[in-house]
Amino acid sequence: MKQINFIKFIPLYFSISGAALAIGIFSLVVWKVRPAIDFIGGSLVEVELQASEGNAVNEGTVRAALADKEIEVNSIQPAGENRWLIRSKMVEGIDKNVQSALAEKFSKAEVTRFESIGPALGKELLTKTFFGITLSSLGILLYVAYRFGGGKYGVCAVLAMIHDSLVVLGGFSLLGQFYGAEIDALFVTALLTVLSFSVHDTIVVYDRIRENLRKFPQEKFEPLANRSVNETMKRSINNSLTIIIMLVILTWLGGTTVRYFSLALLIGTITGTYSSPFVAVPLLVVWNRLVGKKKKS
Structure with missing residues (x-):
């Protein structure tokens, strides 16, 4: 079977990755991400509403109904058919106050979900998240370096993993800016899952x-690396495609919470499938080129 020369397109792969990273990092620096109450503390109230005569249900009317009762909210966003997510500072009895205020304006106002997290707990969760990601990265670096008998394999694998995490974070920064997507504990779970998938593929x-x-x-080394990419490409695509199909369906049919969780997994799976042959291997090839030049000099 004729092999494709993937290695000759290394500049293209780095250009694609560079563009994706540049957009993502720009978004992270300028717009950052929208942390959910999991990290900053506060209250989340999900309500099911039905319009009353002369009073349609939309973000404006919901916000106005709450403002009439002097209820401060951070954000209001749709969460499916007739459902709305209302986020606010942590106030005792906020769920009852919200329901009471909306019941006066709409024919139906039922609280279907209520969550409340203190700022201290949110800060602790954020600290543990960064610690977990750092610890897992270090563990992966040491494991890959040990298994393959060289630090270059571990470093390149971790660089590919950082590439994937930045793409996912950058993507959610953009989604947060334009669609109100938030980073919560489920997102962290998705990110760690993506990193493990990426390293597994690598x-x-x-x-x-x-x-x-x-x-x-x-x-x-270069033709040998190219041979290896050709030999594993079919397996990698087939394996990833089954996961991607499932995640597309889950993103499409899932509720608000599940939708963003599955979307993070979807972005990460696609990125991880790309980065293993087209980032991790090219980095290894470039490393060997640089080492070869040093030996010659």
Whole structure:
């Protein structure tokens, strides 16, 4: 079977990744992300509303009904058919106050979900999140370096993992700016899952490179790396495609909370499938080129 020369397109891969990272980092710096109450503390009230005569249900009328009762809200967004998510500062009895205020304006106002988290707990969760991501990155670096007998494999795998996490974070920064998507505890779960998937895919390619190094010790590294990418590409695409199809359906049919969780997984799965052969391997190839130049000089 004729092999595709993937390695010759390394500048293209780096250009695509560079553009995606530039957009994402710009969004993160300028707009940042929208933290949910999981991290900043506060109250979330989900209500089911039905319009009354002469009073349609939309963000403006909901906000006006709450303002009439001097209820301060941080955000109001749709959460499905006739359902709205209202976020506010943590105030005792906020769910009852919201229901009472909306019941005066609409024919139906029923609280279907209520969550409240203190700012101290939110800060603690944020600290643990950063600690968990840092610890997992260090663990992956050490494991890959040990398994493949060289620090370059571990460093390149972690760089590809950072690439994936920045793309997902940048994507959610844009979604937060234009669609109100928020970063919550489920997003952290999705991000850690994405990182493990990315590293798993990268290890599959690296393992094939190691195997081919034993089979063809005289072959130069670049064609050998290209051979390894060709040999694992079909498996990687087939494996990822089944996950992507499931996540597309879940994103489409899921509720607000599940939708953003599955969307984070979807973005991460696509990015991870791309980064393993087109970021992790090219980084390894470039590393070997630089080492080769140093040896010659």
